[in-house]
Amino acid sequence: MPALDPRAILDARPTGRPSVGVIVAIAVSSVCLLVALVMTSAEGPTFLEGLLLALLPLPLLLAGVLALDRLEPEPPDALVLAFLWGAGISVLVAMGINTAGLTLLWTPLLGQEEGFVATAVLTAPVVEETLKALVLVGMLWFRRHELNGPTDGIIYGSMVGLGFATVENIHYYTTAGPDGLAVTFVARGLLSPLVHPLCTSLTGLGIATAALAPRGWARVWPVLLGLLGAMTYHALWNAAPSFGIVPVLAVYLLGLGIVVGLLVVVRADRARIVALIGQHLPQYGPLGVVALPDVVMLTSLARRRRARAQVRAAAGPGPARAMRDYQQAATELAMLHRRLDRGLVDRAAFERQRGPLLALMLAARGVFTPLWRPEAPPR
Structure with missing residues (x-):
C-alpha cells in the first residue's frame, strides 16, 4: 500500500505540492510586487522607513485573520497566492490605471485637486476592488472545493486586502516625507489598517456564497453583490474626508459594524461546521x-x-x-x-x-x- 500524502488528501489534489498554475501565479505576483516596490522607492527619501512602518502591524493582522482559520485551515499555497496577488498584480495594475485616469481624464476635466478626489472616489474603488476580486473569482472557477463556507471567503478576501494595503501603505509613507510620516502612519497604520481587508472580505463573502450555490444566476448575483458592497464602502471611505469629521466618523462606525457582522457570520459558520x-x-x-x-x-x-x-x-x-x-x-x-x-x-x-x-x-x-x-x- 503506498504511503498516504496528508496534504494531497486534505487539499483534494493528486500531490501535496502546489499546482503549476498556482506556482506561476505566485511567481508573476512576486515579480509585480518587486516592480511596485522599485517604483515606490524612487518616489521619496523615506522608503526604508515606509517599508518598516508598513510591515510593523502586518504580523498582528495576519495572526488575526489566520485565527479565524483554525477549524478548517486553508492550504498555505492558496493563502500565499491571495496575499501576493493583492500585494503584486493588484497594486501594480491599479497604480497604472489610477494614474492614467487622473492624468488623462479627471485632471483635464476638473483640475488637479478635484481630479484627485474624483480618482479616489470614482476610479480607485472600482479598479482596485475589481483587481483584488480576480484571484477570488479564479478560486471560484478552479478551486471551488476550497470554498466551503463564508469563513473561507472572508479569510481569502482578507489576505488579498492585507497584501494590497501593505504595499499601498509603503507608497503613502514614502511619499509623505519626514514631516508627514507620523501623521500618515497614525491615519493608515493605526486607525484604518482594515479598510482594504474589510472591503475585499465582502467580495470574498459573495464568492463563498456562490461556491455553495447551484449553477446559473445563483452563482452570479452573490459575486456581484459582494463586489458592489466592497466598491461602495471603499468609495464612501475615500469620499468622507472631503465632507468633514462627521462623515468620517459615520463611515468609520459603518466599518466597525461590518467587522462585527463578519465576525457574527464566522461564528455562525463555525457552529454549522460543528x-x-x-x-x-x-x-x-x-x-x-x-x-x-x-x-x-x-x-x-x-x-x-x-x-x-x-x-x-x-x-x-x-x-x-x-x-x-x-x-x-x-x-x-x-x-x-x-x-x-x-x-x-x-x-x-x-x-x-x-x-x-x-x-x-x-x-x-x-x-x-x-x-x-x-x-x-x-x-
Missing part, C-alpha cells in the same frame, strides 16, 4: 475511524487544541501532526457530505474524495489513540 461533524461522522463508527470521544473532541476548538498538546507532550510532533491531520480530515469529510447533500458533487466524486479521507483518518487514529486520554463529554 453541527455537520456531529451529524455525519458517527455513521463511520463501525469502520473504526471515529468513536464518541473523537466526535466530542472534534466539535470544540479548545478540546482539539488540548488533544494535540497532550499527544505532543507524550510523544513529540509526529503524533501531534497525526492528530492534526485527523481533525482536519474529519472536518473535510463532514463538509464533503454537505456538498453532496446540496448537489455540488455527484456520488462518484463524493466516493473518490471520501475514500482517501477515511484512509487518512484511520491511519492517523492508529498513531495517536494509544497516546491520547479523551476528556469527559460535557454535560
